[in-house]
Amino acid sequence: xxxDPIYEDELEKLEEAxxxxxxxxxKNMHLYNITASTGRLYGTVFFAEKPMTLxxxxxxxxxxxxxxxxxxxxxxxxxxxxxxxEKGIRKDLYKTEDDWxxxxxxxxxxxxxxxxxxxVEAIEExxxxxxxxxxxxxxxxxxxxxxxxxxxxxxxEEYYAWLTDVVNLFETGxxxxxxxxxxxxx
Amino acid sequence: xxxDPIYEDELEKLEEAxxxxxxxxxKNMHLYNITASTGRLYGTVFFAEKPMTLxxxxxxxxxxxxxxxxxxxxxxxxxxxxxxxEKGIRKDLYKTEDDWxxxxxxxxxxxxxxxxxxxVEAIEExxxxxxxxxxxxxxxxxxxxxxxxxxxxxxxEEYYAWLTDVVNLFETGxxxxxxxxxxxxx
DNA sequence: TTTTACGTACAGTTTTTTCTGAACAAACTT
DNA sequence: AAGTTTGTTCAGAAAAAACTGTACGTAAAA
Numbered sequence: 001x002x003x004d005p006i007y008e009d010e011l012e013k014l015e016e017a018x019x020x021x022x023x024x025x026x027k028n029m030h031l032y033n034i035t036a037s038t039g040r041l042y043g044t045v046f047f048a049e050k051p052m053t054l055x056x057x058x059x060x061x062x063x064x065x066x067x068x069x070x071x072x073x074x075x076x077x078x079x080x081x082x083x084x085x086e087k088g089i090r091k092d093l094y095k096t097e098d099d100w101x102x103x104x105x106x107x108x109x110x111x112x113x114x115x116x117x118x119x120v121e122a123i124e125e126x127x128x129x130x131x132x133x134x135x136x137x138x139x140x141x142x143x144x145x146x147x148x149x150x151x152x153x154x155x156x157e158e159y160y161a162w163l164t165d166v167v168n169l170f171e172t173g174x175x176x177x178x179x180x181x182x183x184x185x186x
Numbered sequence: 187x188x189x190d191p192i193y194e195d196e197l198e199k200l201e202e203a204x205x206x207x208x209x210x211x212x213k214n215m216h217l218y219n220i221t222a223s224t225g226r227l228y229g230t231v232f233f234a235e236k237p238m239t240l241x242x243x244x245x246x247x248x249x250x251x252x253x254x255x256x257x258x259x260x261x262x263x264x265x266x267x268x269x270x271x272e273k274g275i276r277k278d279l280y281k282t283e284d285d286w287x288x289x290x291x292x293x294x295x296x297x298x299x300x301x302x303x304x305x306v307e308a309i310e311e312x313x314x315x316x317x318x319x320x321x322x323x324x325x326x327x328x329x330x331x332x333x334x335x336x337x338x339x340x341x342x343e344e345y346y347a348w349l350t351d352v353v354n355l356f357e358t359g360x361x362x363x364x365x366x367x368x369x370x371x372x
Numbered sequence: 373t374t375t376t377a378c379g380t381a382c383a384g385t386t387t388t389t390t391c392t393g394a395a396c397a398a399a400c401t402t
Numbered sequence: 403a404a405g406t407t408t409g410t411t412c413a414g415a416a417a418a419a420a421c422t423g424t425a426c427g428t429a430a431a432a
Contacts, residue, residue: 017270024308100345122210129203159286
């Protein structure tokens with residue numbers, strides 16, 4: 001069977017079918033801050049019948065093992081892939097996380113919570129400086145500008161408070177009460 | 187006042203305060219698929235007392251007008267900036283969208299809806315090919331693989347159906363019933 | 373109409389990111 | 403202990419992206 005040209009042909013068709021999905025998903029992977037190459041890696045592991053080693057990935061994609069190593073790490077960070085253990089196998093094995101809801105939520109939470117935190121901190125620091133100007137500047141023009149800026153930042157803070165609430169919706173899993181997971185329905 | 191060194195100094199302090207926020211927001215702008223440079227552009231327009239022209243932006247940031255043009259376009263695409271019209275002014279004027287809830291929602295909707303659409307289309311196409319293999323391949327191994335892949339894709343479809351629901355939550359504005367906008371509270 | 377002002381397309385340059393192979397360190401095998 | 407195997411670090415090469423200045427088309431002004 002391994003040298004059966006018709007079987008090879010069928011296998012080729014299978015690859016082609018898979019490739020259709022892999023190519024598309026790789027293109028949209030940048031939404032998770034993941035490069036297209038790493039997206040293809042994800043797709044490859046996704047369709048694999050069993051967990052893959054770095055060497056197998058390297059072979060499958062025709063890319064260096066180094067790239068597989070860094071790519072897998074990105075995917076691990078994004079909780080899109082996990083390491084599995086198999087008896088008697090020395091190499092690291094990886095499979096895709098099958099709970100896509102979880103992957104999405106994790107990425108969503110991680111990214112927005114972090115961004116919110118940093119931005120709110122920056123707002124606080126900026127406010128300190130602006131308040132000083134507003135209260136102490138000898139120039140009315142400066143005081144007015146500082147006040148106007150403070151108003152703008154206050155609005156921004158409201159928004160970040162809301163965004164934090166939204167992130168919490170995903171973190172607590174409450175989102176699944178509001179938008180239930182689909183099971184088998186179209 | 188224009189040549190008053192103390193006033194200049196105060197203005198400098200104002201710039202510095204603003205810069206603190208601008209720098210941070212620019213760093214996190216990549217979450218909206220926007221470069222750090224364009225992020226700084228956003229910050230500059232955000233703090234400006236009145237709508238800015240491309241030339242003013244170029245002057246303020248020390249970058250080419252071409253870059254301002256393309257940067258502003260990215261921001262327009264993301265609904266983070268809008269063009270405004272002022273009587274007697276020939277140049278295009280831009281201000282930041284003050285409804286950040288809207289900006290966030292728009293970006294969120296646009297990006298995820300688009301990604302979902304493309305991925306679902308790819309899944310459909312892949313399914314067609316896999317079904318053919320599953321039904322017509324003379325090799326049991328191939329038929330089994332095709333079936334396994336179809337199962338995986340079915341799970342992916344469920345996820346995308348859910349994601350579409352989530353996106354709709356933002357598109358219809360229903361998210362604001364669940365997570366109300368903050369007004370003035372901390 | 374001619375002139376001027378304005379925004380953008382495009383090609384080339386600079387900067388940043390991605391990718392690779394060699395060298396290394398840790399852990400397993402013998 | 404010596405010798406493999408395996409994943410990762412690192413410096414340099416290759417690829418991609420960002421940025422700039424020139425040139426051009428369009429529309430307002432003269």
